[in-house]
Amino acid sequence: MNNFMQTLRTLRWDDHRFYHHSTINQSLHFISAITFCVSYALLFVNPAAAAILAWTVSMTTRQAGHFFFEPRGYDDVNQVSDDYKEEVKAGYNIRRKIVLMAIWVAIPAALWFAPSLGGLIQPHTDVRGFLHDVGIAWLSQGAAGLAVRVIQLCITRNVTEGLAWGFKIITDPVMDIVLYHKAPLKLMRGQMISSVASPTMPTAAH
Template structure:
């Protein structure tokens, strides 16, 4: 596959396997809007960008995955939850638990050790400085998680697949807005689950077959 074909495949797999629930799609729409705001903020206030990205965007996004997305047998794709977890290119739910645990631990560590066990040249800090340190640590955790998984995919699947995933994860907010902007409309209609037909019909045949 070319780079663009593989990007389409990874996006299609992510959508059809992990975004059946309309509430999850709506939360992803809200999360995507917050991420776009975070992308803008990072040029003006990296700390604020991190707070918006983690506290709003990631909380909304992962709430959809953990609490609303079904974990039962997927009749649409004829796949078990365990199978989908095993082929997930990015962070599956198990990996997300590890990542979110690191994210949650950062404020606790910085509270009890503001100088990060001697790595930082700081003594006492105000609450505002503490909050800024937490936000910046979250920013590094986010960047680190993306870089780590990209390099890991270089080894597991090849350089192109890793670069494709990197491109996908960075552009996901814009793509989520594009494909989930109608989610509030479907929820108002009382439709709770996506049958995965609209995008399938719009996807190039060879890409769908490869998926």
């Protein structure tokens, strides 16, 4: 258990210090985290709606922060290159995220032009049915994306890191609220880059 918790802390610290320098990115993560928490609650009531909210609001704001606002050059704070950060990232780096988001975009198109997906599902007959199918498909994509990466990490690194990363992803919304709730105020003050130091994180990484 101690090894699991230390691995979890290290993963969170590396994610914070390497990939969240921009206060715009941090602010978008704060918005994303709140929306994800709402989606978690909605999951027990309407899974399809929860997935639609998570993907259209939470994921788009979160990934927009990484794609458009996070600095991609040499990291002077951590003294590492962007290529290094992309290579060592435990989760989805930019290349993997592009694939993930491409699948996300393709799913509604596939369901629109092939409502039964070749006989795999009951075809929708109206817009409400279409949205339900899209939501369930997106929910399945999210679960599959999480499971596949956990398995990959268990095989290519170790089981502890794979499981710790999976737990980190599930609990990221809560941690992001804790870490980035002050980011919008910093942004309004004109602070575009924020210190990566945080009292809730360890001060050393692997």
